[in-house]
Amino acid sequence: xxxxxxxxxxxxxxxxxxxxxxxxxxxxxxxxxxxxxxxxxxxxxxxxxxxxxxxxxxxxxxxxxxxxxxxxxxxxxxxxxxxxxxxxxxxxxxxxxxxxxxxxxxx
Numbered sequence: 836x837x838x839x840x841x842x843x844x845x846x847x848x849x850x851x852x853x854x855x856x857x858x859x860x861x862x863x864x865x866x867x868x869x870x871x872x873x874x875x876x877x878x879x880x881x882x883x884x885x886x887x888x889x890x891x892x893x894x895x896x897x898x899x900x901x902x903x904x905x906x907x908x909x910x911x912x913x914x915x916x917x918x919x920x921x922x923x924x925x926x927x928x929x930x931x932x933x934x935x936x937x938x939x940x941x942x
Contacts, residue, residue, distance in 0.1 A: 844907050844917045851911050861908060869912035876905040 847861055854862025864872055883898035910917065 840903065840907065840917060843904065844911070847907050847911045864908055865912055869909070872905070872909040872912040876902070876909045879905045 847865075850859050850861035851865050854865070856863040856866045864875060879898065879901040883895060883902050886895040886898045889895075907917065910920065
């Protein structure tokens with residue numbers, strides 16, 4: 836999975852660096868700025884939630900793929916590498932979710 840996400844992240848970075856917004860959806864989205872990228876991520880997340888509630892496995896799978904793609908675009912728009920996100924997950928590995936969440940002071 837990490838390889839797939841890493842390849843996708845590299846493709847997104849290439850589109851950001853020299854993508855033609857008239858020929859690339861990714862370049863077009865990035866050209867609209869981080870706020871639009873975040874908005875699109877949110878829209879896709881909501882669509883995934885809807886499919887999870889409906890229980891349509893195929894549509895949920897497809898929407899979650901869209902969520903991952905748009906998450907990577909959103910991260911790229913703010914110059915946050917996937918490795919940074921994965922490092923946070925690695926730090927949390929083996930720690931109870933309840934303990935980890937309490938350490939952040941959130942409920």
